[in-house]
Amino acid sequence: MITFEQVKKVYESGGQKVxxxxxxxxxxxxxxxxxxxxxxxxxxxxxxxxxxxxxxxxSGKVIVDGHDLTSLSVKEVREIKRNIGMVFQHFNLLNSKTVFENVAMPLILAKTPKEQIKERVHQLLEFVGLADKANNYPDQLSGGQKQRIGIARALATQPKILLCDEATSALDPQTTSSILQLLKKINKEYNITILIITHEMSVIREICDRVAVIEEGRIIEEGSVFNVFSAPKTKTARNFVSSIMNDSIPDSVRKIIEEHSGLQKVFRINFVGHSAGQPLLSQLAKKFDVDVNVLFGNITELQGIPFGNLIVEFQGSDKEILRALNFINQQKVSIKEVKAHAS
Ligand SMILES: Nc1ncnc2c1ncn2[C@@H]1O[C@H](COP(=O)(O)OP(=O)(O)OP(=O)(O)O)[C@@H](O)[C@H]1O
Ligand SMILES: [Mg+2]
Incomplete structure (x- = not known):
C-alpha cells in the first residue's frame, strides 16, 4: 500500500544541510x-x-497505492491525497470554526454538495462519539475530544490510508487508550491502512501489527510487534521494549543475586504462551535434583499471547543444573545466565 524505496530527505536552512x-x-x-x-x-x-x-x-521513491508520488503532476497528487487522511499531535483544528465546520472542511474543499456534507459530517461525529458537539467550538472540548474531531476530519473524504503523527502524545494514558481503540475500530470497520509514528512503545504494543524502529533517518529494525517485543535485536529496540515490559531486574533482587553469588546460579527465562512458564519450573524440581526459586517475574500480553519474563535461581550440583538446562533448552523458552553485575 505504501512503499519507500531508498528515500532520502535533506533539509537546507540558513546554509546548513540536515x-x-x-x-x-x-x-x-x-x-x-x-x-x-x-x-x-x-x-x-x-x-x-x-x-x-x-x-x-x-531522492528515492514513495509509492502509494501503486503510484510513485514523486513523478506525478500536481493535479494527480491532489487526487491521491484525497485517499490519505492525517491526524496530528496538536489536533490542528480551526478555533474560529465550529466542530461541524472543522469536520466539513475537506469536503468543502472537495466541492461536495451541501446536503451530502451535512449527512457525512453527522455520520462521522456519530462514529467518533461526539454527535452532540457539532455546534461547539474546539476551545470548548477536552484534548481527547479534540483528537476525535481531528480523526473525524481526517476520515471525511473516505481515505484508504490514515497517517497519525504522534496522535496521542498530548493525551493522558486513559484518553490515549480510548483514541487507540477508535483507530483500531477505523482499521477494522473501514479496512483503512494506518501508519502511526510515535515515541511511545505502549502505543505500538496496544494496536500495531508490525513495527519499524527508526534511528538517525534509517530503519534499524523491523518486524511483527510480537517478534520485536519478544526478541529485539538492536540496543535502541531493546531500550524501547524494556521501557514498557518492566523486565529490568530491580535493585532489591540484584542485591540478592550479589549476596548469593557463587552459591547458586541465576537465570533469566523468557517464555511465550500458556504452555511454558510455571509448569516448566515445577517439572524441573521434580525431574532433577535442583531447587528452583523465583526471584522476580512478570507476564505481559502481546497481541493476545502471554509473554513471560522470570528471574530464577537454581541450587544444586553443576551436573544437575546442566541437565536441567539441557531440558529447558528443548522447550519453547529462552534461558540466559544472569551474572551478579550484568544487566
Ligand atoms: N523544516 C526543517 N528544516 C530543517 N531541519 C528540519 C526540518 N524539519 C526537521 N528537521 C530536522 O530533521 C531531523 C528529523 O526531524 P523530524 O521532525 O523528522 O524528527 P522526529 O523524529 O519527528 O522528532 P520528534 O519526535 O521530536 O517530533 C531533525 O534533526 C530536525 O531538526
Ligand atoms: Mg515529529
Whole structure:
C-alpha cells in the first residue's frame, strides 16, 4: 500500500544541510496498522510527511497505492491525497470554526454538495462519539475530544490510508487508550491502512501489527510487534521494549543475586504462551535434583499471547543444573545466565 524505496530527505536552512532521512526502505501492507517508533529527531515526522508530500523526498521513491508520488503532476497528487487522511499531535483544528465546520472542511474543499456534507459530517461525529458537539467550538472540548474531531476530519473524504503523527502524545494514558481503540475500530470497520509514528512503545504494543524502529533517518529494525517485543535485536529496540515490559531486574533482587553469588546460579527465562512458564519450573524440581526459586517475574500480553519474563535461581550440583538446562533448552523458552553485575 505504501512503499519507500531508498528515500532520502535533506533539509537546507540558513546554509546548513540536515539529513533527516538517510535511505528508507519500507513496505506497509494494505489493511495493517504499522507503527514507526524512534527518539526525538530520528526522522519520524519527515518520514510520515513524505507519504502525503507535505515534504518532498530529496531522492528515492514513495509509492502509494501503486503510484510513485514523486513523478506525478500536481493535479494527480491532489487526487491521491484525497485517499490519505492525517491526524496530528496538536489536533490542528480551526478555533474560529465550529466542530461541524472543522469536520466539513475537506469536503468543502472537495466541492461536495451541501446536503451530502451535512449527512457525512453527522455520520462521522456519530462514529467518533461526539454527535452532540457539532455546534461547539474546539476551545470548548477536552484534548481527547479534540483528537476525535481531528480523526473525524481526517476520515471525511473516505481515505484508504490514515497517517497519525504522534496522535496521542498530548493525551493522558486513559484518553490515549480510548483514541487507540477508535483507530483500531477505523482499521477494522473501514479496512483503512494506518501508519502511526510515535515515541511511545505502549502505543505500538496496544494496536500495531508490525513495527519499524527508526534511528538517525534509517530503519534499524523491523518486524511483527510480537517478534520485536519478544526478541529485539538492536540496543535502541531493546531500550524501547524494556521501557514498557518492566523486565529490568530491580535493585532489591540484584542485591540478592550479589549476596548469593557463587552459591547458586541465576537465570533469566523468557517464555511465550500458556504452555511454558510455571509448569516448566515445577517439572524441573521434580525431574532433577535442583531447587528452583523465583526471584522476580512478570507476564505481559502481546497481541493476545502471554509473554513471560522470570528471574530464577537454581541450587544444586553443576551436573544437575546442566541437565536441567539441557531440558529447558528443548522447550519453547529462552534461558540466559544472569551474572551478579550484568544487566
Ligand atoms: N523544516 C526543517 N528544516 C530543517 N531541519 C528540519 C526540518 N524539519 C526537521 N528537521 C530536522 O530533521 C531531523 C528529523 O526531524 P523530524 O521532525 O523528522 O524528527 P522526529 O523524529 O519527528 O522528532 P520528534 O519526535 O521530536 O517530533 C531533525 O534533526 C530536525 O531538526
Ligand atoms: Mg515529529
Amino acid at each position: 539529513a533527516a532521512l538517510n535511505g528508507i526502505d519500507l513496505n506497509i501492507n494494505e489493511g495493517e496498522i504499522f507503527g514507526v517508533i524512534g527518539f526525538s529527531g530520528a526522522g519520524k515526522s519527515s518520514l510520515i510527511r513524505c507519504v502525503n508530500l507535505l515534504e518532498r523526498p530529496t
